[in-house]
Amino acid sequence: MKKPFALTVAATALVLVYLIPVYWMVATSLKEPADVFNVPPDIIPTPATVQAYLDTVFSDPAIWRGLRSSTIITIPTLVLTLVIGAPAAYGLAKYRYRVTGGVLFLLLAAQMLPTISLALPMFAIFSQYGLVDTYAGLIIANVSVTLPFAVVLLRPYMGAIPGDLLEAARLDGCTAFGAFRRVGLPLVRPGLVMVATLTFVMTWGEFVFGLTLATSDDKQPITVVLNRFIASFGTQWTNLMAVSTVIAIPIIVVFIVLQKHVVAGLTEGGLKD
C-alpha cells in the first residue's frame, strides 16, 4: 500500500524486458535489409520501411497462398469444434452417463498426446483414404486436437447453468436439445467466446499437421510456408520477421479484444478439469 507506484515501475520494466523478442520481431521487420547487421543494432528502425511487407505478403504468391490455406483450415475447424464440442460439454456436465468417466479420461488423455504421435499414423491412414494433402484432412486433424480441449474447458461453464431454468424449458415443451440450445447456450456465451478464441489461436498457429499432412505448396498453412522459406530467407531477416509479424497479428488482435474471457477460462481449465 505504501509504494504502489514503485511496483508499477518495476512491473513495467519487467514486462518490457520480457517482451523484447516481440518488439525485436516488429522492429526488424521495419528495417532495411542492410541495417539488420548494424553494430550496435538500431534499437529503433532508422529509416523505417515497410519494404519487407511489400516484398513478401504483397508480392510473394506463396505467402498469400499460405495465408489463404490457413484461413480455409481455421474457419471450419472452429465451427466443427464448437458444433460438436458444445453439446458434448453440456451432456458431460448435465447428465450422468455410464461412460462419463471413460469419456472424460479419453478427452484429457487426448490433450496430452504429442501432435506428432497423431500426425504419423494419420498420415498413414489418410493416405489410404485420399485425405493426405487435402483441406478436409487438415481440418479433421486439427479438430482432433481442438475438440478434446474445447469440451474439457467448456464443461465447467455448462455445469454452472442453473438446472431450474433447463427444467422449466423442458416443461414448456422444449426437447432436451431445445433446452440446451435455447436456454443453455445463451447463458454460456463467455465460455463459447473463450473456446472459440483458443481454438482459433491453436489452429492458426498449428504447424505439425501442416508439415506432415500437407505435401503440396498449395495446401500448406502459412506456418509451414514460412518454415519452407527459411532457407531462402536465410539472411533476409527482415522478410522473415515481416511474415512472422503478419502471422502473429490476427492472434494479437483477437487476444486484445477477448483476453478477459480467455485468461479466466484458462485458469479454470488448468486448475479444475
Place this chain on the structure above:
Amino acid sequence: MTTTRVAAATKTSPGKPPRAGRKRKRSRSLGTYLFILPAALFVVATTVYPLLYNVNLGFYDAPIQKFLRGTVEWVGLSQYQEALGDPKTWVSLGTSLVYTLATIALMLTVGTAFAILFTKTFPGNKLLRSLLFLPYILPSVVAANVWRWMLDGTSGLVNYLLTTVRIIPEPVFWLGSPTFALPAVILATAWTMVPFAMLLIIAGLQNIPRATYEAAELDGAGRWSTFWRITVPLLRPVLSVVALLGFIYTFKTFDTIFIMTRGGPGDATTVLPILAYNEAFVNFDLGSGATVNTLLLVIPMVLAIIYFRSTRKEG
C-alpha cells in the same frame, strides 16, 4: 419470466403419475447420449484408432514406398527391440528429460516470482499482466523464429547485449553449438510457458487466506520465512499441477525445436518427438517411426492417468 417458469415447474411436477414419469426419464436418458455421441465417435476415430493403428504399424517393416504400394511386411517385435536397443533412442529420451525438467524449473521459479509481483495491488497491474501473457499465445512458429534471430551468432541481439555488459567475452553461436543449443531451446520454450505458469500460480496465491499472512506477521516472521513456510507449502497443490501440465506440454514439444535446430547440431536437441519425425518423414520409414512413436506415448499416458486421478480426487 424466469421466476414464473420455475414456479410453474414446481406446480406441475407433483401432478404427474409416477409410472409415466419414470418411463419418460428412461427414454430421455437414452436420448441424451446424443449430446456426447458425435464427440465421442470423433475422438475414437481420430485419436484412439490412429494410436492403435500406430502401435500395430510398429510391427511392420513399412518404408513409405512399400506402404503406399501395400506391400508391408510383418516383422513382429523386431523393430521395437531394435528401437529399445538403439542408443539413439535412449539419448533422445535423456535429452527430452533434460529439456522438459529444465523448462519446468524455469516455469516454476520465474512463474512464481511473476505471480507474487502481480498479486500485489498497483496501478496498471491488469494491463501489464495481460501483456505478459502474449508469449504464451504467440504461434510457436513465430516465437521459434524470433528466438532464432535473437540468438543468431553474428548479429543476434542476445550476443550483443551479453557482450556489451561483459557477461560473455565473445559472441556465442548458440544454435550451432552442441553445448549451448539445448539451453537455447530451453530458454525459448520457457519464455512461452512462463506466462501460463504465472496465471495458474496467481490463482493459487489468491486462494491463500490473508489471515494466514497476518498471523505470520504478528509472529514476527520475515519475508523469506513467510515465503518458505507459508506460501510454498500452501501453494504446493498448484505448483504440482503446473509441474505436471508443464511436463506434459513440454515433453511433447516439436515445433519450437524443429524450427530452431531441427534436432541438431548432431543430436544435441533431438528429443523423442523429433526422433519419431525423422524416422517417419526424413528416413521415410513409417514402421520405425511408429515404433519410436509408441515409446514416446508411454510417458504422457502414465502422466495422463496420474493427472486424471488427482483431479478426480478433488472433484
